[in-house]
Amino acid sequence: MKLIKNANLLYDNKLIKKNLVIENGKLKKITSQIDNKITEVIDAKNNLVTPGLVDVHVHFREPGQVHKETIKTGSEAAAHGGFTTVGAMPNVIPVPDNVEKFEHQVKLNERSKVKIVQYAPVTLDEISDQLSPIEKLSNAGAFAFSNDGHGIANAKTMFDAMERISQLNSHLAAHVEDQNLFNKGVINSGKTATRLGLPAIQRVAETSQLARDLLLAKETGVHYHVCHISTKDSVELIRIAKDAGINVSCEVTPHHLLLSDEDILTDDANFKMNPPLRSETDREALIAGVLDGTIDMIATDHAPHAKDEKNKGFLKSAFGITGIETSFPLMYTLFVQSGLMNVERLISLMSTRPAKIFNLNAGTIEIGKTADLSIIDLNDEYFFNKSDFLSKGLNTPFTGADWKVSGRIKQTYVNGEKIY
Structure with missing residues (x-):
């Protein structure tokens, strides 16, 4: 089982501070405790955790x-x-x-x-x-x-x-x-x-x-x-x-x-x-x-x-x-x-x-549902740099000094597995 701790969690359209327990790719529990059966701990560092x-x-x-x-x-x-x-x-x-x-x-x-x-x-x-x-x-x-x-x-x-x-x-x-x-x-x-x-x-x-x-x-x-x-x-x-x-x-x-x-x-x-x-x-x-x-x-x-x-x-x-x-x-x-x-x-x-x-199995954090999640640092300020893009396409007007942004994606999970 995995634990994502210190999550500023967007759950049921409300922000709550909790831990998430993931087992077999699904969200098993939202809790304040840390189970002794946990095999991997991920620290969200009080960042936003969203669907x-x-x-x-x-x-x-x-x-x-x-x-x-x-x-x-x-x-x-x-x-x-x-x-x-x-x-x-x-x-x-x-x-x-x-x-x-x-x-x-x-x-x-x-x-x-x-x-x-x-x-x-x-x-x-x-x-x-x-x-x-x-x-x-x-x-x-x-x-x-x-x-x-x-x-x-x-x-x-x-x-x-x-x-x-x-x-x-x-x-x-x-x-x-x-x-x-x-x-x-x-x-x-x-x-x-x-x-x-x-x-x-x-x-x-x-x-x-x-x-x-x-x-x-x-x-x-x-x-x-x-x-x-x-x-x-x-x-x-x-x-x-x-x-x-x-x-x-x-x-x-x-x-x-x-x-x-x-x-x-x-x-x-x-x-x-x-x-x-x-x-x-x-x-x-x-x-x-x-x-x-x-x-x-x-x-x-x-x-x-x-x-x-x-x-x-x-x-x-x-x-x-x-x-x-x-x-x-x-x-x-x-x-x-x-x-x-x-x-x-x-x-x-x-x-x-x-x-x-579109009736997709996505878009929610719900116990028993697939653990597809994003962890986002809302306080991280930066400029887009084309060298950081993973797409082959670099065709965007949003680079440069005019576009200082906040909200950096720190980690992304699909079926409970980290893909970014």
Whole structure:
């Protein structure tokens, strides 16, 4: 048996000082005593002990793009960030759009240090109008369905997918983007795009497809989850939909909460992501949506790229930002230390809520349940250093003297075993 002593434990949404006893990978006891049967003692040193963080939106790039990331490096980065369960998007090469390819992906995922739940694509190759074999993929272990990286343009395709996914009591996670309105843009429409002379992405590329999908979700009853929302109108649409009883949830990324297009001073593609950084008004609306509960969870959209794919300016560089190693410290520093929320609420957004909404065996510290835990020193102040990252991707704007953070992940445990 293992003992984690001197834990400032987040348990039942309250902070308590206790010891945790772990046996056979599960939490056996929460106690003030130290049992004489203990074989290993871990001193948490009065640091915060939380349920392992849960990220329902990551890209680990394997197979097909292992120069960007591998399951090994991505999962090591996740553990470094305090995450113990992640949802891997299916935009790998090849897309796992049949049972054989999906089962191969699941086999590859066994290389992970953390627990990976695997998305299956909604349509074949993610870009066609032909639905994937949804029922067979669900039986093969798909926890949810998404064409992340691609909006589903055809309303009939989306409606049929929603009906079938609803019948399975599964989840449809949508990247809402009308390609025609996106119009090969690389940056948000506004003053920054004009100043830099770059082709712009209109907000309605997101919101028009979202409005359509919410009505389809109302008709089908599917659990419709909106990935990485970025605009004020998206927040308002989801708020209205929830009030109307539509089965919708949504996520927002740390970068959309912390940055706007006003922060883009030069043609630096570390600020290029999809959806793009929006206006300060949009950013403020996203923060309000988090605080009032319209936005259900934080997800990183961890999207690593090789250095030479991100150093060519906005026009020629890839979309995407890494995030799984920086998300908790950023959110803790900018949201909890600033007084916008307490740490219990932050852990709910980054662990408990995503696990509950997606019916995952994660996100709680509970006797008899798997011991997936993170130990976090909330008082450790530091700057992000790219040499410390375990991800292959170093594409982030959050390094440098402007981003002093608190909240260092000290240890991460999966099934009671230390993985970081």
